[in-house]
Amino acid sequence: MERLTKEDIHPKIVQALLGIDSNVSIDDALENEMILSMGPQHPATHGVLRLLLRLDGETIVACVPELGYLHRGYEKLAENMTYMEFIPHTDRLDYLAPPANNVAYALAVEKLAGIEAPPRAQYIRMVMCELSRMASHLVAIGSLAMDIGALTVFLWALREREKILDFFDDICGARFTTSYTRIGGVAADIREKTVENITAFLNQFGEKIDEIERLLNSNRIFIDRLEGVGVISGEKAIDLGLTGPSLRASGINYDVRKDVPYLFYNEVDFKVPLYSEGDCLARYFVRADELRESSKIIYQVFEKMPKGDVLLNSPKKVLPRKVEIYTKMEELIHDFMIVNFGINPPEGEIYSAVENPKGELGFYIVSKGEGHPWKLKIRSPSFVNIQSIPKLVEGEMISDVVAIIGSIDPVMGEADK
Amino acid sequence: MEFVEKIKQKLQERFKSVTFTFEEFRGETTIKFNKESVVEVCEYLKTDDELKFNLCEDVTAIDWQRKKNRFTVVYQLFSLFNKTRLRLKCDLGEDTSIDSVTSIWQSSNWAEREAYDMYGITFDGHPDLRRMYMPEEFEYYPLRKDFPLMGIPGSIPLPKK
Numbered sequence: 001m002e003r004l005t006k007e008d009i010h011p012k013i014v015q016a017l018l019g020i021d022s023n024v025s026i027d028d029a030l031e032n033e034m035i036l037s038m039g040p041q042h043p044a045t046h047g048v049l050r051l052l053l054r055l056d057g058e059t060i061v062a063c064v065p066e067l068g069y070l071h072r073g074y075e076k077l078a079e080n081m082t083y084m085e086f087i088p089h090t091d092r093l094d095y096l097a098p099p100a101n102n103v104a105y106a107l108a109v110e111k112l113a114g115i116e117a118p119p120r121a122q123y124i125r126m127v128m129c130e131l132s133r134m135a136s137h138l139v140a141i142g143s144l145a146m147d148i149g150a151l152t153v154f155l156w157a158l159r160e161r162e163k164i165l166d167f168f169d170d171i172c173g174a175r176f177t178t179s180y181t182r183i184g185g186v187a188a189d190i191r192e193k194t195v196e197n198i199t200a201f202l203n204q205f206g207e208k209i210d211e212i213e214r215l216l217n218s219n220r221i222f223i224d225r226l227e228g229v230g231v232i233s234g235e236k237a238i239d240l241g242l243t244g245p246s247l248r249a250s251g252i253n254y255d256v257r258k259d260v261p262y263l264f265y266n267e268v269d270f271k272v273p274l275y276s277e278g279d280c281l282a283r284y285f286v287r288a289d290e291l292r293e294s295s296k297i298i299y300q301v302f303e304k305m306p307k308g309d310v311l312l313n314s315p316k317k318v319l320p321r322k323v324e325i326y327t328k329m330e331e332l333i334h335d336f337m338i339v340n341f342g343i344n345p346p347e348g349e350i351y352s353a354v355e356n357p358k359g360e361l362g363f364y365i366v367s368k369g370e371g372h373p374w375k376l377k378i379r380s381p382s383f384v385n386i387q388s389i390p391k392l393v394e395g396e397m398i399s400d401v402v403a404i405i406g407s408i409d410p411v412m413g414e415a416d417k
Numbered sequence: 418m419e420f421v422e423k424i425k426q427k428l429q430e431r432f433k434s435v436t437f438t439f440e441e442f443r444g445e446t447t448i449k450f451n452k453e454s455v456v457e458v459c460e461y462l463k464t465d466d467e468l469k470f471n472l473c474e475d476v477t478a479i480d481w482q483r484k485k486n487r488f489t490v491v492y493q494l495f496s497l498f499n500k501t502r503l504r505l506k507c508d509l510g511e512d513t514s515i516d517s518v519t520s521i522w523q524s525s526n527w528a529e530r531e532a533y534d535m536y537g538i539t540f541d542g543h544p545d546l547r548r549m550y551m552p553e554e555f556e557y558y559p560l561r562k563d564f565p566l567m568g569i570p571g572s573i574p575l576p577k578k
Contacts, residue, residue, distance in 0.1 A: 010553045016545050068550035075535075076559060080566050111443055238471050238497065241524025252497065254472075259500045348442040351493055351504065353474075364493065366479055379475045379493070387527045416550065 017054050017064045040069045044147045044402035047412030058397050063390040070416035078376035082342035083109050088179045094414040096139050097132035097357045098178045106181035107262060108352035108363035113317050113345040121185040122263045123305040128180060130294040135164045136357035137287045144284060144406035145216060148225045153215050160208050163201055170194050183343060184318035185311035195302055202295045209291055226281040230392040230404040233278055240388040243381050244359025246408055249283040251276035256355035268300045280407035317343045342371020358382050358409060382415040420501055421446050424468060431461055445502060452507040452515045459518050469498040473522035476529050478536040482562040488538060490515050517543040535560035
């Protein structure tokens with residue numbers, strides 16, 4: 001390991017790391033402390049997250065996260081393209097659950113434009129959201145277990161996730177870059193055969209979760225590495241803005257699906273798993289329980305899902321179907337206008353949030369009545385959740401850092417935007 | 418809607434010298450007021466027993482591309498107690514600075530850093546106002562409307578060997 005010198009780190013970061021009012025430089029601090037740069041190419045940081053750790057022996061004194069290695073400027077890009085064109089970019093936010101981001105964005109634009117997708121489209125969106133939540137949580141559990149040495153779980157979890165990705169492929173033609181939603185509906189209907197396949201998958205899914213839990217829940221090493229590590233109280237978690245499973249592991253009952261219902265989540269019956277310990281183990285338990293709740297939701301959606309259209313018939317706001325564009329003059333004109341000038345929602349601003357696998361994903365859109373947003377702000381859960389890492393790792397051992405990052409489960413595509 | 422009326426009433430009673438403007442759009446409430454009283458108002462909204470806006474979801478800014486009051490700082494609040502959202506807006510004048518609310522909600526720490534990085538707004542009293550995404554040497558503010566979409570060639574130095 002190469003020793004870091006003053007020139008390697010910007011003075012302002014050094015100051016943040018060593019404390020605002022101390023005058024020690026990196027070289028002085030090294031007499032009894034060490035500065036360790038973890039990442040951005042560290043496998044356990046789930047992407048390009050860089051943590052600068054100030055260590056006293058093996059104990060962490062301070063931690064400063066460094067972001068921006070994956071910054072692509074999506075908010076700037078959004079201001080320069082129509083609402084429709086931004087949908088593919090939402091895939092690249094939380095790349096472990098692309099359909100959930102598509103849905104979040106479509107809901108935000110629909111709220112701004114004052115339209116609503118047909119019921120069948122909304123139920124399909126719920127299925128996609130819950131499937132992507134399962135896929136994302138499987139990766140979270142698998143990689144958390146792998147980070148602390150249990151490789152088998154990773155393979156078993158990813159095998160299940162692979163089946164979910166096959167459904168994405170079947171429904172929208174892509175495994176990751178789904179771009180599935182449209183403003184006012186979804187791109188394609190879900191076939192009867194696919195519904196059967198998903199039901200068959202869910203029927204065996206509970207058993208697979210049991211298998212994974214049998215491997216982990218009675219595993220002495222797994223429990224010892226996670227129990228009592230990275231504890232955060234409920235009050236502190238709210239103060240730091242944590243959302244999603246990490247907040248619910250601290251005993252705070254906040255789930256956007258229940259508290260500010262969107263789609264038809266108020267019509268389905270599901271529980272919000274809650275744990276009060278607030279440590280890494282509780283965060284793992286919340287995710288494992290949410291897997292079961294998600295499959296419960298999908299069963300209910302399939303029962304309730306009505307027949308009908310999956311795209312709203314609103315020529316000024318919603319892109320018409322390709323078949324109609326090729327055969328009808330009116331639709332051709334509308335298509336031309338929407339593609340070239342956009343859907344021109346009224347002047348105003350909205351904030352729309354949904355419960356993503358990582359937490360609350362919100363879009364704040366300011367419209368000036370033009371075809372492209374005047375401002376689009378992405379409130380990404382990973383960005384806010386990473387903010388809590390310095391608090392969580394303080395006073396812990398260096399080997400616990402990987403467990404804490406794994407249990408928070410950040411995705412850098414979303415944190416860096 | 419009852420609750421919104423209550424917020425209005427309470428704020429106007431508590432802060433007699435501050436003028437609040439209320440806006441409604443798509444069922445969302447926005448409150449506009451002058452930037453000098455931002456910390457007091459936020460403190461009150463968080464600590465009042467009936468309001469309890471304890472989750473600060475986001476802090477961001479808008480560049481209106483105009484001479485007067487070019488920037489507006491926006492706060493998204495959520496009350497876990499009442500399950501209600503609220504948006505606060507403060508116009509900035511010439512000096513593009515506003516008091517920081519990190520002492521009230523710690524979650525606003527990085528959000529304010531991001532607004533500083535992207536718009537060049539200084540948050541007075543912020544404990545650690547560094548750039549969030551861009552390198553520290555970067556001289557521009559990318560989300561300002563006068564920054565070109567394609568970027569400025571040569572503005573980011575190549576990494577040292």
